Amino acid sequence: MSSAASKVARDTPARDFLAPVFSQYPFEVASAQGVWLLNSRGERVLDLYGGHAVAALGYAHPGWTDALIAQARSCNFQTNAIPMRIRVRAAERLVRFSKLDFTSVFFVNSGAEANENALRLAFRMTSRPHVAAVEGGFHGRTAASGAVTWGSDGWYGFPRKPFDVSFMPGGDIEAIAAHVTDRTAAVIVEPVQGLAGAVDLGRPYLEALRRRCDEVGAQLIFDEVQCGFGRVGHPFAANLYGIMPDMITVAKALGNGFPCAALLTSAKVSASLSLGLLGTTYGGGPMACAAIEAVIEAIESQDLLANVRRVSDYIRRTCIVGPVKASQGEGLLLGLRTSRPAKQIQAELLEGGILTGTASDGHIVRLLPPFILQEEHVDMLRDALASLPE
Numbered sequence: 001m002s003s004a005a006s007k008v009a010r011d012t013p014a015r016d017f018l019a020p021v022f023s024q025y026p027f028e029v030a031s032a033q034g035v036w037l038l039n040s041r042g043e044r045v046l047d048l049y050g051g052h053a054v055a056a057l058g059y060a061h062p063g064w065t066d067a068l069i070a071q072a073r074s075c076n077f078q079t080n081a082i083p084m085r086i087r088v089r090a091a092e093r094l095v096r097f098s099k100l101d102f103t104s105v106f107f108v109n110s111g112a113e114a115n116e117n118a119l120r121l122a123f124r125m126t127s128r129p130h131v132a133a134v135e136g137g138f139h140g141r142t143a144a145s146g147a148v149t150w151g152s153d154g155w156y157g158f159p160r161k162p163f164d165v166s167f168m169p170g171g172d173i174e175a176i177a178a179h180v181t182d183r184t185a186a187v188i189v190e191p192v193q194g195l196a197g198a199v200d201l202g203r204p205y206l207e208a209l210r211r212r213c214d215e216v217g218a219q220l221i222f223d224e225v226q227c228g229f230g231r232v233g234h235p236f237a238a239n240l241y242g243i244m245p246d247m248i249t250v251a252k253a254l255g256n257g258f259p260c261a262a263l264l265t266s267a268k269v270s271a272s273l274s275l276g277l278l279g280t281t282y283g284g285g286p287m288a289c290a291a292i293e294a295v296i297e298a299i300e301s302q303d304l305l306a307n308v309r310r311v312s313d314y315i316r317r318t319c320i321v322g323p324v325k326a327s328q329g330e331g332l333l334l335g336l337r338t339s340r341p342a343k344q345i346q347a348e349l350l351e352g353g354i355l356t357g358t359a360s361d362g363h364i365v366r367l368l369p370p371f372i373l374q375e376e377h378v379d380m381l382r383d384a385l386a387s388l389p390e
């Protein structure tokens with residue numbers, strides 16, 4: 001294995017007062033820099049998981065850090081009812097970054113909240129009772145976003161879902177018409193499904209969804225919470241496929257770890273907005289807006305979209321080694337298909353100092369690294385994979 005990958009000792013810190021709802025990696029993070037995580041013994045781990053697709057700029061990025069410090073010093077919070085230039089700037093910058101024909105931004109705090117609001121707008125606009133979602137899709141854990149999440153019955157918890165939902169088999173164009181009808185308020189879809197294992201639904205399928213939504217008057221919502229905001233090497237997957245949805249939801253990479261999310265709406269959806277229709281306390285706070293502005297600034301000034309495309313291509317060309325038999329996904333949302341259970345490979349990689357993710361597909365190791373990843377880091381992954389038993 002290459003010099004990067006130190007042996008990492010297992011950490012299992014006590015966590016008595018934390019809700020026991022997350023399984024824990026056997027590794028504690030004490031600090032982080034660039035694409036590296038360090039534990040309290042100074043052992044370093046190459047982070048190809050990115051805090052679950054959040055750390056777009058990696059860790060301790062100077063521009064992002066300075067922007068947050070400066071904003072904290074000047075004004076750390078104000079309500080949406082009081083105008084602030086930073087909020088106006090962040091919204092404008094986000095729309096321009098998207099290179100899509102959106103006319104409004106509603107800032108919220110999480111991906112689930114963005115989806116909740118997108119669905120609510122679709123119901124208000126259409127007065128219909130049904131949403132079509134896609135098998136394998138993950139949209140969050142609130143009442144509406146959980147209702148459209150595939151396989152949520154195991155944890156949903158609410159006594160009933162707030163509207164009718166049906167799930168379409170992803171990629172099956174023939175099946176769309178039966179699910180998307182004149183009862184359908186919205187179709188919600190991750191263009192590249194994250195938790196499912198970096199499953200790229202592909203242009204023909206997404207175009208067919210767009211066409212069907214137009215035919216029946218349903219709203220097309222792209223949930224780009226995980227695949228959006230640069231992760232696929234374009235501002236959004238919508239750009240990659242050349243498809244204009246009615247709404248995009250975005251979170252994760254958007255704030256590089258400062259909690260924030262946004263709902264972008266087309267002119268038609270924006271026209272349905274009125275005073276008091278949507279609301280939030282923290283959404284659009286100046287710290288979040290400073291973070292968003294700093295992330296966009298870094299992506300643009302460091303040409304990170306091109307870097308994402310280049311490094312993605314390099315991973316796909318070089319990392320089909322050892323137990324990895326194929327790859328899927330787009331940009332730096334990639335799935336490595338493994339001959340052995342992905343959890344085994346993930347544990348072996350971590351022992352050698354490389355952090356990766358898994359997926360609901362038990363034979364996919366999922367990569368969600370920072371956009372600043374370089375070929376030298378990929379070489380470490382390749383060498384580590386090559387050293388593992390097939």
Ligand SMILES: Cc1ncc(COP(=O)(O)O)c(C=O)c1O
Binds near residue numbers: 113115141224225227
């Ligand atoms: C595609 C997608 N949508 C929505 C969500 C929910 O986002 P949040 O956890 O910020 O509510 C996630 C989180 O993993 C996601 O991957």
